[in-house]
Amino acid sequence: MDADGVISLSLFLKRIGGTKVRVYFTSPAQLRDTICHSLLRRRDLGELYIFDMAGEHGALYAAAIYDSVIWIDHHQWDPGIQLPHVKLIIDSGAKSAASVVGKYFGINSPLIDIADQIDMNDVKDENAEKIRLIIGALRWKFFGRELNTKLEKIARQLMSEDFSLLTEYDSLVDEYSKWLAKLEERVKKDTKTFSVKNLKIAFFETTESVPVYIISNVLAERDSFDIIVVLIYKVRRGRTLTKMEFRTHTGIDVLKIAKFYGGGGHKLASGASVNDIVTIPEILNTVDLIY
């Protein structure tokens, strides 16, 4: 559901000449369910392409119901199983999944460098910043099926590599930028910092989805943190769920802590979802235990 995923889709669509396909944007925690949902009431399954997603056994077996699967990713994970018609192309050294998709399909595009910049949180040019803001704004404003449609639309617009098309999002981005400015103020005010085993740890808690790079960048102005933890608490059917995001300014391996909570990602950027409330003291204990 992020810029890397959207750009991966855009490159793929370009490769197949913009043909109509069914597209699902999802998260690692939802991947198996999304695949199962996509299977319903289909006579012919055909090919499934999965981009920019770490998987696990359940998702792999679910995907394997399709006639053939091409799974292209750059997260750090071990599929563990080999299914004959599931082709896994995982390059955990790649800056973006889009760069692996580009290489696989033999596509050269300025979009690949843009995906690299956004996924590494090292945005240098105007178009990369614009695309990051538009996708952030869409995710802030829309959800569910509507968000899915909007993200597919922008992937199709990006196929042209004509970035002047993106002016239609200007007013939405303006509105979103105002919200981002308020978020930055909240981060400055509400971040809690701790030190465990000589590691500087910063926590930001929220009840709404937030772009994690903003929090990491705002905190980088204050200090160099070894672990930045963003805790997003959501209530579903009376139960509190915790979405955790981990980043680092100092190169500490944060994949380790995400894996402890059943998540995954990259060494320098990772996340996990837990069907329960996870508090700051609990996470501090975990850091003490595993680092």
Ligand SMILES: [Mn+2]
């Ligand atoms: Mn990615």
